[in-house]
Amino acid sequence: VKKRESKLTAKVETLVDAQEDRVKVDVTIICTVEYAGIDQLQIRVPKALATKKELKFDREGLKYQTPAVQEDGTVIWTVAFQGKRIGTVPVKLTYDIKLDDLRAGDRKEVPLHEIKVLSKCFSETGDIALTKHENLVVTEVEMTAVEKRDKRELSDALKRKNPIQAYRYVSHPHNLVLQVTKYDFRAPLGMLINHLHHDEVIARDGKLKAEATLSLQNNAEQYLTVLLPERAVMRGLKVDGKSEEWSEGEAS
Numbered sequence: 001v002k003k004r005e006s007k008l009t010a011k012v013e014t015l016v017d018a019q020e021d022r023v024k025v026d027v028t029i030i031c032t033v034e035y036a037g038i039d040q041l042q043i044r045v046p047k048a049l050a051t052k053k054e055l056k057f058d059r060e061g062l063k064y065q066t067p068a069v070q071e072d073g074t075v076i077w078t079v080a081f082q083g084k085r086i087g088t089v090p091v092k093l094t095y096d097i098k099l100d101d102l103r104a105g106d107r108k109e110v111p112l113h114e115i116k117v118l119s120k121c122f123s124e125t126g127d128i129a130l131t132k133h134e135n136l137v138v139t140e141v142e143m144t145a146v147e148k149r150d151k152r153e154l155s156d157a158l159k160r161k162n163p164i165q166a167y168r169y170v171s172h173p174h175n176l177v178l179q180v181t182k183y184d185f186r187a188p189l190g191m192l193i194n195h196l197h198h199d200e201v202i203a204r205d206g207k208l209k210a211e212a213t214l215s216l217q218n219n220a221e222q223y224l225t226v227l228l229p230e231r232a233v234m235r236g237l238k239v240d241g242k243s244e245e246w247s248e249g250e251a252s
Contacts, residue, residue, distance in 0.1 A: 003036065004035045004036060005035065005038065006033055006038050006086075006120075007034040007035050007047060007210040008031070008032070008033055008038065008117075008120060008210040009031070009032045010030065010031050010033075010119050010121050010123070010125075011030045011032075011126070011127075011134055012028070012029050012117070012126035013028045013030065013126070013127050013155055013157065014027050014112075015069055015158060016129065016130045016178070017026075017132070018136050018138050018178070018180055019099075020099070020133050020136065020182065022096045022099055023096065023099065023110050023178075023180070025095050025112065025113070026092070026094045027045070027094065028090070028092050028118065029090065029092075030089075031085075031088070031090075031091065033085060033087060036086070038081070038084065038089075039081050039083065039085070040078055040081060040119070041079045041119050042077065043076070043115055044070075044074050044076050044077075044115070044116040045068070045077060045113060046073075046075070046114065047073045047075055050075045052067075054095055055093055055094075057093045057193050058093065059226060062079060062082065062091075063082050065077055065078070065079050066078045066107055069219075090228060092236070097112075097113075099180060102182050104182055104184035105183070106181070107179055107180065107181040107182050108179070109141060110178055110180055112128075112177070113177065114173060116172050126168065126169045126170075127147075127149070127158060127166065128162055128166065129151070129165075130163050130167070131156040131161055132164060135183055136182055138164075139178070139179050140167075140176060140178055140179070141179045142176070143167070143175070144174055145170075145176065146168070147168055148165065148167055148168075148200075149166045149202075150166065150201055151163055151166045164198065175245060190222065191214050191216060191217070191220070192217040192219075193214060193215075194216060194217060196212065196213070196214050197213045198211070198213075199211045199212075210232075234246065
């Protein structure tokens, strides 16, 4: 009788936190191991994550982590467990992308590092949640085999981080490049924006629907000016819970 081999599937949950001086990336690889236990896991990463200085592991339950540089320049990390593991096996790791000398008005493209689970992985899917500092604006400039998804469909662990955007991938290779723009936000004269909450949903017809909720303190201003993206159409306005009219004009 031939012993049944292990079956490994992986769900990767990634939290991308854009701060003023760096982008911190926390990755949790949630492995589901069936039929037979495994004592190690292998992952492939870019050469930028070739040492324990660049890629840090949560060592709980781990025996050692060893990198091996490949001919194509990528790196295969072998992560050994403290004994055979079966069932749900999480592996946590983190890395930073520095935003050196990013001043107000500057912008920088930040490609996220692709992490691929090897070890004869049967299937791998991944969710990415994005958070940011209030002085930053973060947009995506390149997405290959990555799509936006509804934030409400994220895991509870990622939803608790209150992300502003969510993405999903189901295959390799994939690529997500973010553009980080830094501003020195200052309150308009006579008006203070205490809070801004923004939600986006992709409808079945492919259109992006957005809703913004502002909490503001107005001391002297008669109106609030809001700049919308190109081709955006305003559908409604409520002030203190009551529907109100608005006027539109060209951006100055």
